[in-house]
Amino acid sequence: xxxxxxxxxxxxxxxxxxxxxxxxxxxxxxxxxxxxxxxxxxxxxxxxxxxxxxxxxxxxxxxxxxxxxxxxxxxxxxxxxxxxxxxxxxxxxxxxxxxxxxxxxxxxx
Amino acid sequence: xxxxxxxxxxxxxxxxxxxxxxxxxxxxxxxxxxxxxxxxxxxxxxxxxxxxxxxxxxxxxxxxxxxxxxxxxxxxxxxxxxxxxxxxxxxxxxxxxxxxxxxxxxxxx
Numbered sequence: 001x002x003x004x005x006x007x008x009x010x011x012x013x014x015x016x017x018x019x020x021x022x023x024x025x026x027x028x029x030x031x032x033x034x035x036x037x038x039x040x041x042x043x044x045x046x047x048x049x050x051x052x053x054x055x056x057x058x059x060x061x062x063x064x065x066x067x068x069x070x071x072x073x074x075x076x077x078x079x080x081x082x083x084x085x086x087x088x089x090x091x092x093x094x095x096x097x098x099x100x101x102x103x104x105x106x107x108x109x
Numbered sequence: 110x111x112x113x114x115x116x117x118x119x120x121x122x123x124x125x126x127x128x129x130x131x132x133x134x135x136x137x138x139x140x141x142x143x144x145x146x147x148x149x150x151x152x153x154x155x156x157x158x159x160x161x162x163x164x165x166x167x168x169x170x171x172x173x174x175x176x177x178x179x180x181x182x183x184x185x186x187x188x189x190x191x192x193x194x195x196x197x198x199x200x201x202x203x204x205x206x207x208x209x210x211x212x213x214x215x216x217x218x
Contacts, residue, residue, distance in 0.1 A: 018204070
C-alpha cells in the first residue's frame with residue numbers, strides 16, 4: 001500500500017483539527033472509520049457525491065485526523081489516534097462520544 | 110443591555126460548534142472571554158482588522174458558543190458555558206485547556 005501525504009505530528013494544530021471535525025459529514029466519516037479502521041474511503045455508505053466525499057477525506061487527512069493509503073484501486077483510511085492522542089489528549093474520544101450522543105434517537109433536536 | 114440574537118440551546122450542533130472553534134483567532138477570542146466574561150468585543154487586543162474581528166465574533170455567536178449584548182456603544186460578550194456544558198459536556202473545558210497547552214512556550218511547534 002502506498003501512503004498518501006500527511007502532516008507530521010508536530011505540525012498539527014488544534015484549530016485545523018477542530019475545523020476538520022466541524023462538519024456533519026466529516027463527523028460521520030470519523031465515526032465510521034473509528035469503528036472500521038482500514039475501511040475503504042468509498043465504504044462509508046453516505047449519500048453524498050463522490051467528489052464531495054473525496055474532498056471531505058482530503059480535509060481530514062490534511063488536518064492530520066486520518067491516515068490514508070492507496071491499496072490497488074481503493075483508498076484505505078485510519079484514524080491517527082496515536083498522534084491525536086499525544087497532541088490533543090482526550091479530544092478525539094470526546095468528539096466521538098458527543099457525535100454518538102447527538103445521533104442517538106433519544107437526543108433532543 | 111440589549112441581547113443580540115443567538116440560537117436556542119437545542120439548536121446547537123456539535124459540527125457547528127467545532128467549526129466555530131476551528132480557527133486560531135476564534136480560539137484566542139474564546140480563551141480571552143473565558144478569563145474575562147463580559148469583556149468588550151473590541152477588548153481582546155488582537156492584531157486583526159475590526160471587520161475581521163466582528164465576523165469572528167458573529168460566527169461564535171451564531172454557533173452558540175458566545176452570548177453578546179449591546180451596552181451603549183460597546184458590545185459585551187460571554188461564553189455560553191451553561192448551554193455548552195449541557196449539550197456537549199466537557200468539550201469547552203477541554204478545548205480551552207488544549208488551547209492553553211498549545212500556546213505555552215514549552216509546546217513543540
